[in-house]
Amino acid sequence: MSFEKINIIQSPVVATPVENIDTDQIIPARFLKSTSREGFGKVLFMDWRFGPDNKLITDSVFALAPPHARILVAGKNFGCGSSREHAAWALVDYGFRAVVSSFFADIFRNNALNNGLLPVQVSEDFLAALFREHKKNPLTELKIDLPHKTVEIIRTLPTGKTESCLRESFPIGEYKQQCLMNGQQDIDYLISSRPFIEAYELGRTQKA
Amino acid sequence: MAKTLFDKIWETHIVRQIPDGPSQLYIDRHFIHEVTSPQAFQGLKQKGVGVFRPGQTFATCDHNIPTRDQEKPIQDESCRQPVETLERNCREYGITYFPMLDPAHGIVHVIGPEQGITQPGMTIVCGDSHTATHGAFGSIAFGIGTSEVEMVLATQTLLQYKPKQMRITLDGKLDEYVTPKDVILYIISRLGTSGGTGYFVEYAGEVFRNMSMEGRMTVCNMSIEMGARGGMIAPDRITFEYLKGRKYAPSDVSAVAGEEDPFSLAVKEWSRLRSDEDARFDKEVSFRAEEIRPMITYGTDPGRGIAIDDVIPACDESGRKGLRYMDFCEGEKMIGKKVDYIFVGSCTNGRIEDFRAFAKLVEGKKKAPYTTVWLVPGSAEVRRQMKEEGLDRILEEAGFELRQPGCSACLAMNEDKIPAGEYALSTSNRNFEGRQGPGARTMLCGPLVAAASALTGVITDPRTMRTK
Numbered sequence: 264m265s266f267e268k269i270n271i272i273q274s275p276v277v278a279t280p281v282e283n284i285d286t287d288q289i290i291p292a293r294f295l296k297s298t299s300r301e302g303f304g305k306v307l308f309m310d311w312r313f314g315p316d317n318k319l320i321t322d323s324v325f326a327l328a329p330p331h332a333r334i335l336v337a338g339k340n341f342g343c344g345s346s347r348e349h350a351a352w353a354l355v356d357y358g359f360r361a362v363v364s365s366f367f368a369d370i371f372r373n374n375a376l377n378n379g380l381l382p383v384q385v386s387e388d389f390l391a392a393l394f395r396e397h398k399k400n401p402l403t404e405l406k407i408d409l410p411h412k413t414v415e416i417i418r419t420l421p422t423g424k425t426e427s428c429l430r431e432s433f434p435i436g437e438y439k440q441q442c443l444m445n446g447q448q449d450i451d452y453l454i455s456s457r458p459f460i461e462a463y464e465l466g467r468t469q470k471a
Numbered sequence: 472m473a474k475t476l477f478d479k480i481w482e483t484h485i486v487r488q489i490p491d492g493p494s495q496l497y498i499d500r501h502f503i504h505e506v507t508s509p510q511a512f513q514g515l516k517q518k519g520v521g522v523f524r525p526g527q528t529f530a531t532c533d534h535n536i537p538t539r540d541q542e543k544p545i546q547d548e549s550c551r552q553p554v555e556t557l558e559r560n561c562r563e564y565g566i567t568y569f570p571m572l573d574p575a576h577g578i579v580h581v582i583g584p585e586q587g588i589t590q591p592g593m594t595i596v597c598g599d600s601h602t603a604t605h606g607a608f609g610s611i612a613f614g615i616g617t618s619e620v621e622m623v624l625a626t627q628t629l630l631q632y633k634p635k636q637m638r639i640t641l642d643g644k645l646d647e648y649v650t651p652k653d654v655i656l657y658i659i660s661r662l663g664t665s666g667g668t669g670y671f672v673e674y675a676g677e678v679f680r681n682m683s684m685e686g687r688m689t690v691c692n693m694s695i696e697m698g699a700r701g702g703m704i705a706p707d708r709i710t711f712e713y714l715k716g717r718k719y720a721p722s723d724v725s726a727v728a729g730e731e732d733p734f735s736l737a738v739k740e741w742s743r744l745r746s747d748e749d750a751r752f753d754k755e756v757s758f759r760a761e762e763i764r765p766m767i768t769y770g771t772d773p774g775r776g777i778a779i780d781d782v783i784p785a786c787d788e789s790g791r792k793g794l795r796y797m798d799f800c801e802g803e804k805m806i807g808k809k810v811d812y813i814f815v816g817s818c819t820n821g822r823i824e825d826f827r828a829f830a831k832l833v834e835g836k837k838k839a840p841y842t843t844v845w846l847v848p849g850s851a852e853v854r855r856q857m858k859e860e861g862l863d864r865i866l867e868e869a870g871f872e873l874r875q876p877g878c879s880a881c882l883a884m885n886e887d888k889i890p891a892g893e894y895a896l897s898t899s900n901r902n903f904e905g906r907q908g909p910g911a912r913t914m915l916c917g918p919l920v921a922a923a924s925a926l927t928g929v930i931t932d933p934r935t936m937r938t939k
Contacts, residue, residue, distance in 0.1 A: 282789045283664050283772050287903040292882040296535065296549040298509035298556050300617075310905050315891065338789070340665040343698060343772075344903060345882075346600040347507065348616035366665060369634075369700050370600060374616035436632070438492035450618070453626040454520060456487060456495065460628055463486040463497055 266379025268446040272360045273406040273417070274333035278397045279324045284337050285344035286371065290353045292345075303349055304356030327401065334405050336363045336393060342371025351378045361407050363414065365390045376439050377449065383407055383414050383433045392416065392429050409435075409444060473747035476705050477636055477671050480611045480744070484594045486628055493630040499593040500605075501528040501623045502579045503566070505535055505553040506884070507598030511621035512560040522564040524627045529588055530561050530568040533578045535884050538847050538874035541571045550885060564624075575718075577850020577876040580604040580818035584688065585852050587717025591706035591741040596623060601818045601900065602701070603694040607687035608714075609706035609744045611671070614695065634700055635669050635753040638746075640676040643760030648934045650828065651686035652820055652898065652917030654678065655693040656766035658758065660776035667699030670754065673746060674704050678760050684713040685824040692819045693900050696773035705745040711738050765933055767805050768902050768915040771796050775902075779805060779920060779932050796904050797912050805914075808930045811893040813844045814907070815921050816874075817881040820898035821849025823856050825918040830862040832922035832936060838870035839928030845887060846871055847879040871925070883908045896924050 294306040312325050319326060335354065341364040342350060351374040354362065361381040375382045385393070396403045396416055404417040404425070415430040442448065474482075487495040503511075508530070515521070522528065535550040545551035561568035569575045575586055580601050583589040589605045595612040596602060598620040605612035615629065622629055639658060659666075672694050679687060687704050694702030714720045715734060723734035764778035770786070770793035777784065783803045786794060794800065815821075815829055826848065838844060846866065848854040854876060857863050863873050880887040881899035883906070889895040891910025898921050902913040916924075919933040 280788075281792065285772070285901075285903045287882075287901070287906050291905055291909070292534075292884045293909075295506050295884065296553055298553055299513065300510045310909060315909065340668065340698065343664055343668075344600065344695075344901060346598060346602075346614035346616055348510075348598075348618060351616070366668065368665070368668060368698055370614055370616060374618065377616060377618035436492055438489055438630075448618075449630045450514075450518075450622050450625060453495065453622050453628055453630070454518075456628075457523070457626060459487050459495075460497070460523075460626055 265448070266446055269360065269379060269381055269409050269443045271406065271408050272333060272381070273404055274331065275329040275402055275404050276334045276336045276363070276397060277324055277328040277332045278336040278394060280338045280394050282338035283340045283343055286342055286347050286350040287344055289342070289350040290347065295347060295349055300352050302356065303353035304358070307353040307357045329402060333358060333360045334363060334407070335359050336390070336397070336405070339364060339366040339387070341367050343368040346370045346374070348374045348378070351375045351380055355380050363390070363393070363405065376443070379443060379446065381407065381409065381443060385414060385433060386431060389414070389429060389431050396428065409440060412440070473749040473751065475636055475746040475750040475752065476609060476673055476703060476744055477611060478750070480592055480594065481633060489630070493632045495628050496594060496631050498596050498623050498627050498629060499527065500583070500588055500595045502583055502595070502597035502602070503528060503530045503557070503620060504579050504597070504599065505532045505557040507617050508560065508620055509553060509556045510617045511598070511624055514621040515624055520625045522566065522624045525565040527627060528566045528624065529583070530557060530566050531576060531579050531582055532557055532571065534878045534882065536571060536877045537885050538845070538877045538879045538887060541875045547886070572851070574851050574855070577852065578818045578821060578878055580688070580692065581821055581849035581853065584608065584684070585717070585850055587714050587720030590714065590720065590737070591710060592744050596629065600695045601692050603699070604688050604692040604818055606691040606694070606701045606703035607684060608710055609703055609741070611701065611703065613701040634671045636673065637667065637670040637699070637754040637756065638673045638675055638752040640755070640757040641674070641678040641760055642676045642757070643678065645678060645760045645763065646934070648765055648919055648937070649763050650917035650919055651682060651689040653763055653766040655690045656768065656773070656776045656915060656917070657763045659693065659697045659774050660766070661758065662697045662756070662774070664696060664772045664774040665698040667694065667697035670699050672699045672702040673752070674702055676757070679704050680707065683824060684709060685822040688822065689819055693773065696900060706741050711741065765917065765920050767920060767930065769797065769799055769805060770794060771902055771904050773900065773902060773915060776915070777805070779930070805930050806932055809894060810842055810896045810924050810928060810930060812889050812895040813842060813921050813925050814847070814880040814895060814897040814899060815918060816845070816847030816849060816879055817899035818849060818878070819900045820918055821847060821853065821876070823853050825898065826853065826857055826862055827860070828918045829922040830865045832919055832933060833869045833871070833926060834865045836869055836926050838925055842925060842928045844871055844925050845874060845880055847874045848876050850876050880907050882906060883911070889913070896921055896930065
């Protein structure tokens with residue numbers, strides 16, 4: 264599976280301050296029966312977006328967000344629980360390119376990175392400011408600059424002009440940064456290193 | 472330099488180190504199941520790459536399968552298809568597969584140890600977050616995503632950043648009605664659902680040293696519920712005793728007369744697997760066993776747990792959202808609340824000791840008439856052992872039915888779903904909204920709270936059933 268290269272992502276956001284959003288919320292287990300990676304976007308956050316009778320919940324954060332929002336913003340400890348990569352596939356398939364939170368669960372972070380979905384970890388203060396701005400104006404945008412590892416809140420003024428109101432840098436290892444910018448995946452690196460793996464195995468058998 | 476148990480295993484598994492980047496880690500054992508593996512095999516096919524070391528991957532079906540009538544073809548087509556896909560992939564790539572009705576079949580984290588596939592000092596992964604279970608044997612075991620399953624199939628390695636390390640020490644003596652599940656629910660309630668994120672945990676101290684392998688597995692299993700990638704316990708005599716004679720463990724019979732057998736040799740190696748006296752951890756936490764009472768959760772994350780005889784505490788906004796879902800209030804008692812369903816099973820509490828504890832408490836008594844109880848053993852071997860010990864008869868006489876092995880109501884992918892709005896007392900590991908079925912309300916507990924409540928139909932403190 265290849266993914267789209269990431270450079271700068273600027274977009275309005277879908278914002279929910281809910282903390283500890285687990286992967287069962289992102290995609291409930293009853294939708295994990297497909298054996299392909301495609302098509303999970305339509306069941307993303309199913310029980311947040313649709314009622315028991317499959318009726319659209321018109322005031323969910325998803326229904327209220329601008330349709331071209333490409334960034335999901337959520338409270339701390341996003342993606343905890345099950346290791347299901349379907350959560351990352353569903354977010355990508357729905358159209359998200361990045362998720363912003365003050366804290367990510369480990370397995371989710373890896374799954375996101377392996378699918379070209381950028382997990383952006385921000386400070387609690389930045390997250391609070393972002394929720395405040397978003398509440399004032401739901402068209403507030405975020406600009407994520409991967410080469411410079413920065414994230415910036417872009418406020419729209421009543422005149423229609425935009426201004427940057429807060430910026431901070433976010434952590435990402437150089438290896439993963441390069442992978443995302445070049446659309447390159449761990450598996451390609453690993454497959455190319457098979458001779459090293461065989462040498463390692465040989466070393467272990469000789470020791471034993 | 473002094474090293475932790477984790478350091479010792481990690482360092483001997485590094486194939487290559489990317490400068491300022493992750494380590495390429497060699498994986499000794501890989502478990503796969505029907506839900507998180509099909510897309511990985513599909514990826515291999517698209518790349519034209521084969522399985523690198525098929526002998527090191529073991530497969531079972533557990534998430535999707537029915538817990539009744541396993542002799543018949545799976546009725547639900549959407550459940551049958553992933554199982555058939557797994558079977559096909561295993562055949563094609565030469566991977567050992569334990570299908571339904573096989574004596575070694577069961578939940579992946581129950582059968583790995585049972586078959587002796589899980590051993591001390593190994594690196595073990597599976598596309599399932601509860602892979603942490605295998606850490607009970609003193610191995611580095613953690614859950615991975617499907618892309619990573621594909622990497623392991625293709626290369627038997629993964630790129631991983633070394634996590635920080637935390638030691639949780641528990642000394643003292645547990646009350647006889649406090650089970651390993653209560654211990655881990657207590658720890659998670661103290662540290663929170665993200666208290667372990669970024670860390671790998673070593674459980675140490677008197678309580679874990681004296682705990683059975685089944686108990687240690689229950690504890691390590693739920694490490695992920697505090698965000699930790701995994702948890703581990705240094706292997707000791709209890710570990711070695713458990714492994715001796717199991718099918719995939721080193722043989723305890725010498726190949727050549729007079730020579731030491733492979734198992735004894737392995738035990739010598741395994742005995743070195745412990746943290747050095749002066750090893751440093753990034754974080755140290757300790758608790759006393761006497762503080763722990765039987766536990767229950769009241770909210771919608773596993774960190775929202777209290778002693779069963781406490782009242783629901785004041786909550787933050789996230790906690791109040793959970794209380795609204797559960798239809799509970801701050802300050803309310805848990806004891807005496809009605810229970811519609813009880814589920815005993817899962818990779819957390821589906822082992823023989825859990826059913827022994829349950830059966831002992833309900834022996835000679837009768838199941839509450841209006842509570843539905845699902846007893847789902849974690850494996851065919853657990854079920855066989857229950858029959859051998861006569862537990863099935865005790866349970867039957869008390870009005871309980873024993874099912875066939877699988878993940879069942881823990882994540883409700885099969886038909887074992889809790890109806891919307893109903894209350895389920897569950898020995899599984901997650902109480903997330905909708906986890907056991909859309910709208911289902913889950914309270915997590917250990918096998919003794921489940922047993923006591925199964926007799927009364929309301930949440931009951933097992934200590935009130937003390938015989939002496």
